[in-house]
Amino acid sequence: MREVAIIGIGDTKFGELWDMSFRELGIQAGLAAVADANLTGEEIDALYVGNMSAGKYIEQEHIGALIADYSGMARDHIPATRVEAAGASGGLAFRQGYMAVASGMHDIVVVGGAEKMTDVGDVLSTEIQATAADQQWETTFGATFPSLHAMIARRHMFEYGTTREQLASVAVKNHKHGSLNPKAQFQKEIKMEMVTRSAPVAEPLGMFDCAPVSDGAAAVVLCPLERARKYTDTPVKVLGSGQASDTLALAHRNSITRFDATTMAAKRAFKQAGITAADVQLAEVHDNFTISEILAIEDLGFFPKGTGGKATQDGMTALGSKLAVNTSGGLKARGDPMGATGIAQVVELVTQLRGEAGKRQVAGAQIGLAHNVGGTGATAVVNVLGRVN
Amino acid sequence: MREVAIIGIGDTKFGELWDMSFRELGIQAGLAAVADANLTGEEIDALYVGNMSAGKYIEQEHIGALIADYSGMARDHIPATRVEAAGASGGLAFRQGYMAVASGMHDIVVVGGAEKMTDVGDVLSTEIQATAADQQWETTFGATFPSLHAMIARRHMFEYGTTREQLASVAVKNHKHGSLNPKAQFQKEIKMEMVTRSAPVAEPLGMFDCAPVSDGAAAVVLCPLERARKYTDTPVKVLGSGQASDTLALAHRNSITRFDATTMAAKRAFKQAGITAADVQLAEVHDNFTISEILAIEDLGFFPKGTGGKATQDGMTALGSKLAVNTSGGLKARGDPMGATGIAQVVELVTQLRGEAGKRQVAGAQIGLAHNVGGTGATAVVNVLGRVN
Numbered sequence: 222m223r224e225v226a227i228i229g230i231g232d233t234k235f236g237e238l239w240d241m242s243f244r245e246l247g248i249q250a251g252l253a254a255v256a257d258a259n260l261t262g263e264e265i266d267a268l269y270v271g272n273m274s275a276g277k278y279i280e281q282e283h284i285g286a287l288i289a290d291y292s293g294m295a296r297d298h299i300p301a302t303r304v305e306a307a308g309a310s311g312g313l314a315f316r317q318g319y320m321a322v323a324s325g326m327h328d329i330v331v332v333g334g335a336e337k338m339t340d341v342g343d344v345l346s347t348e349i350q351a352t353a354a355d356q357q358w359e360t361t362f363g364a365t366f367p368s369l370h371a372m373i374a375r376r377h378m379f380e381y382g383t384t385r386e387q388l389a390s391v392a393v394k395n396h397k398h399g400s401l402n403p404k405a406q407f408q409k410e411i412k413m414e415m416v417t418r419s420a421p422v423a424e425p426l427g428m429f430d431c432a433p434v435s436d437g438a439a440a441v442v443l444c445p446l447e448r449a450r451k452y453t454d455t456p457v458k459v460l461g462s463g464q465a466s467d468t469l470a471l472a473h474r475n476s477i478t479r480f481d482a483t484t485m486a487a488k489r490a491f492k493q494a495g496i497t498a499a500d501v502q503l504a505e506v507h508d509n510f511t512i513s514e515i516l517a518i519e520d521l522g523f524f525p526k527g528t529g530g531k532a533t534q535d536g537m538t539a540l541g542s543k544l545a546v547n548t549s550g551g552l553k554a555r556g557d558p559m560g561a562t563g564i565a566q567v568v569e570l571v572t573q574l575r576g577e578a579g580k581r582q583v584a585g586a587q588i589g590l591a592h593n594v595g596g597t598g599a600t601a602v603v604n605v606l607g608r609v610n
Numbered sequence: 611m612r613e614v615a616i617i618g619i620g621d622t623k624f625g626e627l628w629d630m631s632f633r634e635l636g637i638q639a640g641l642a643a644v645a646d647a648n649l650t651g652e653e654i655d656a657l658y659v660g661n662m663s664a665g666k667y668i669e670q671e672h673i674g675a676l677i678a679d680y681s682g683m684a685r686d687h688i689p690a691t692r693v694e695a696a697g698a699s700g701g702l703a704f705r706q707g708y709m710a711v712a713s714g715m716h717d718i719v720v721v722g723g724a725e726k727m728t729d730v731g732d733v734l735s736t737e738i739q740a741t742a743a744d745q746q747w748e749t750t751f752g753a754t755f756p757s758l759h760a761m762i763a764r765r766h767m768f769e770y771g772t773t774r775e776q777l778a779s780v781a782v783k784n785h786k787h788g789s790l791n792p793k794a795q796f797q798k799e800i801k802m803e804m805v806t807r808s809a810p811v812a813e814p815l816g817m818f819d820c821a822p823v824s825d826g827a828a829a830v831v832l833c834p835l836e837r838a839r840k841y842t843d844t845p846v847k848v849l850g851s852g853q854a855s856d857t858l859a860l861a862h863r864n865s866i867t868r869f870d871a872t873t874m875a876a877k878r879a880f881k882q883a884g885i886t887a888a889d890v891q892l893a894e895v896h897d898n899f900t901i902s903e904i905l906a907i908e909d910l911g912f913f914p915k916g917t918g919g920k921a922t923q924d925g926m927t928a929l930g931s932k933l934a935v936n937t938s939g940g941l942k943a944r945g946d947p948m949g950a951t952g953i954a955q956v957v958e959l960v961t962q963l964r965g966e967a968g969k970r971q972v973a974g975a976q977i978g979l980a981h982n983v984g985g986t987g988a989t990a991v992v993n994v995l996g997r998v999n
Contacts, residue, residue: 222714244746268855276665280749282741283696286988289855290744290862298874300853301989302702303694307672313691317706324713325611352671355679357633360669464689466657466678473679485687599675600690 222323226449226456226609229258229442230568235556236406238436243279243337247288250438250561251333258442258452266327268294268301271314271334272560277349279337288333300327307353308509310334311563312593312602315441316462319604322443334564335438346434350559353596355470367431367510369471369597371423374512377478378425380527383515385425387530389416391511392429392553394539399550401540401581406435406556416511430511435556439564441571449609455575460496460588461605463489469599480598483520487592490603496588498522501605502544503573503583505566507594508551514538517592518546521603545583548573563593567604574608611712615838615845616995618647618831619957624945625795627825632668632726636677639827639950640722647831647841655716657683657690660703660723661949666738668726677722689716696742697898699723700952701982701991704830705851708993711832723953724827735823739948742985744859756820756899758860758986760812763901766867767814769916772904774814776919778805780900781818781942783928788939790929790970795824795945805900819900824945828953830960838998844964849885849977850994852878858988869987872909876981879992885977887911890994891933892962892972894955896983897940903927906981907935910992934972937962952982956993963997 231253233246241249247270255262268289276282285301288294294301304314311334318332338346347367351360354369377383393413399405411429419427442452449456465485471477491497498521506521508514515529523544524532532538538546549555549569552562570589572578591604620642622635630638636659644651657678665671674690677683683690693703700723707721727735736756740749743758766772782802788794800818808816831841838845854874860866880886887910895910897903904918912933913921921927927935938944938958941951959978961967980993 242746267853274665274671276663276738276741277671279745280741281745282663282666282694283743283858283985283988285695286855286984287744287858290858290988295855295857295988298854298856298871300991301695301855302706302853305671305692305694306674306690317691317709320706320709320713320715323715324709326709326712349665352665352669354672355676356668356670357631464656464691465687466675466684466690467687468684469672469676469679482687595675596672599672599679599684602689 223325224446225319225322225443225459226446227441227571228444228449228452228456229254230571231257232404232439232565232568233437234404235435235437235558237339243275243335244287244291246337246436246438247333247335248292250440251292251331254331254440254442262293263297264329265294265299265331267299267321267330269314269318269332270303271311271563272303273305273307273310273336274349274352279340306600307595308559309563309593309595309600309602310560312591312604315563315567315604316464316602318443319459319462322445328444330443331440332443332564333438333440334561336558336560337436338434338558339436358470367423367426370510370512371426373477374425377512380478383530385417386413387534388430388511389413390534391508391514392416394533395508395547395551395553398540398548398581399554402550402555405550405554406433407554426510432509432552432557435558437556437558437561439561439568441564441567456609457571457574458607458609460607461490461494463487464602467599469596471597479526480516480520480601482598482601483517486601486603487521490605494605501588501590502586503548504546504590504592505549505569506546506592508547508553509557521592540581548581548583566591566593570606574606612714613835614708614711614832614848615835616830616960617833617838617841617845618643619960620646621793621828621954621957622826623793624824624826624947626728632664632724633676633680635726635825635827636722636724637681639829640681640720643720643829643831651682653718654683654688654720656688656710656719658703658707658721659692660700660952661692662694662696662699662725663738663741668729695989696984697948698952698982698984698989698991699949701993704952704956704993705853705991707832708848708851711834717833719832720829721832721953722827722829723950725947725949726825727823727947728825747859747861756812756815759899759901760815762866763814766901769867772919774806775802776923777819777900778802779923780897780903781805783922784897784936784940784942787929787937787970788943791939791944794939794943795822796943815899821898821941821946824947826945826947826950828950828957830953830956845998846960846963847996847998849996850879850883852876853991856988858985860986868915869905869909869990871987871990872906875990875992876910879994883994890977890979891975892937893935893979893981894938894958895935895981897936897942898946910981929970937970937972955980955982959995963995
């Protein structure tokens with residue numbers, strides 16, 4: 222396989238973006254990434270787009286061609302491919318783009334992710350998010366995405382003594398990080414009591430334990446590492462990529478307090494990168510609920526199983542610690558436009574590894590990890606990136 | 611890039627399969643392909659699934675993980691990825707699986723395609739199919755998939771003198787081929803008058819000019835060519851793969867009587883394969899409407915522009931001629947379960963190149979081409995396969 226570099230990044234603000242359509246979001250992020258890579262459009266060989274459910278959100282499938290068309294890439298008839306794995310759609314699109322370059326099939330590949338979630342009401346949006354779960358064994362019986370995660374949280378509290386405040390400390394930290402990110406949906410710090418006393422969604426999870434409904438898009442440009450210096454002085458290398466699956470329904474697993482797909486994806490990515498969890502200085506992990514980040518930092522191997530809540534409360538994942546988790550604000554504060562999320566994670570890592578993260582910069586960052594989850598852990602993808610010195 | 615072979619194929623019957631669910635269809639095809647490749651499940655490294663709109667048809671996204679789960683592959687946590695490009699979803703999934711093996715990322719890859727269309731009513735089904743067109747510039751104004759293709763047909767008749775009977779001759783031929791395929795949705799021959807007098811859908815297209823609404827699934831197994839003989843005595847090699855995009859809306863193109871994406875995809879695939887259109891002995895092309903096959907055989911370079919109708923009427927694409935088109939029965943008679951179609955085309959080519967096609971066998975077939983289209987030509991993918999002698 223050829224070595225692959227990221228040479229351009231772009232993203233939109235995340236939030237309730239009433240005045241922008243799905244296609245406008247995708248184009249804005251894509252063109253920003255192309256400009257950042259100092260590319261003329263003619264050099265682009267292929268496009269990948271991560272998107273979860275535009276069919277249901279905006280009555281539009283065929284998303285790859287749509288974005289190729291309205292960004293002008295269809296003029297050169299470039300291949301355009303949509304990838305879907307619920308909330309992990311962006312991370313998987315990145316991985317497909319990576320393989321397209323690594324294989325030698327394509328040289329310059331744009332990978333974008335986009336979702337427009339606020340064009341439907343909140344009830345329908347909850348229904349759509351639940352299409353990531355098992356229609357036959359979960360959603361048919363009334364399970365929603367928050368209620369499934371509430372069960373995971375309850376069980377984690379039972380098995381490991383994780384506390385309500387430890388859950389809440391994830392949100393407090395990520396809002397603090399988000400306050401330093403001008404692209405974040407929420408840029409205000411919140412206090413512990415705001416989380417623990419927030420309106421219950423599915424107990425023990427309250428409103429501030431849940432990532433918001435968001436519109437947004439993000440994009441990156443990939444090319445063979447050996448050509449990267451032609452386009453940028455600060456290429457970032459893809460060190461490893463791992464992906465794994467698990468049963469769609471939680472009930473079909475041996476344990477619901479760990480996501481084996483996360484562990485397997487990380488193992489595969491670390492093996493390819495030739496590193497261990499201890500080598501990672503910053504990680505964007507899939508905190509769609511506060512409990513999700515606790516599972517993630519345990520399952521990725523950053524902290525022993527059962528200790529993720531305490532580690533978070535003790536500040537061991539905050540900016541300034543040895544491992545900074547979700548410096549962007551994470552899904553919780555940066556926002557979670559499903560298909561865009563996995564790409565936005567990569568954008569944050571590249572920003573950090575370039576040393577361009579401003580007030581939220583992780584000093585001397587060399588290796589970053591992006592962890593993107595679909596459903597309740599039926600898909601996980603881990604992409605490991607490194608600074609090129 | 612590593613050379614890649616197809617070592618296993620499997621498919622379901624296509625039709626109105628009321629007694630099978632989406633997941634059952636996917637599993638049946640996948641397990642058949644795995645058995646055909648003489649694989650134990652443990653050897654499988656990754657899964658790709660082509661699917662257009664399970665979110666709208668069966669309220670289920672996250673299709674890769676779903677099929678991995680219910681086929682038992684999630685036990686080994688294999689990566690499972692869904693690819694979508696409307697009617698070209700299967701062809702694109704094949705291409706991604708091909709790249710995954712070619713890159714060296716994975717060795718044994720299963721690529722499936724599936725769609726369950728008959729769980730919704732015909733009106734909703736028509737609405738869902740229209741999500742392949744441009745929501746903002748076509749479907750909002752009432753355009754459906756048949757009406758868009760009717761415009762293409764009218765214009766082709768105007769520009770090139772293509773006749774109603776020439777259109778109908780596509781359906782007559784493909785039903786004749788389908789009558790020789792025990793997996794086809796329609797296994798009865800039809801007469802010219804049945805097509806030309808069939809109930810109008812969108813004039814000039816009648817009911818028998820349109821591919822049916824279908825349930826079904828198909829799957830193939832890929833591996834590096836150098837290992838293929840371990841699994842099969844009749845490996846089939848991937849000679850080339852090309853993909854291209856175009857504007858989503860017909861109105862934004864210079865011409866609607868040609869699909870430039872088809873021409874570009876073919877050009878790229880032929881270049882990689884080192885062949886020309888004249889080297890192809892059998893082709894599965896995207897005949898979702900009779901006019902579509904006429905465009906396809908022109909745009910692929912088999913016949914000069916404007917002469918596809920006459921060539922078909924003259925029998926130049928029938929079994930027994932120099933070029934056999936849609937020996938499976940095509941989308942018209944074999945059936946068109948959107949996401950499955952592109953994989954079913956590959957299954958037919960492999961069956962032919964192995965010499966296992968029975969009554970519809972193309973004698974001495976060495977090179978076959980699969981042509982899969984999304985929307986009204988905004989996506990096209992061409993995969994060229996060759997017999998390994």
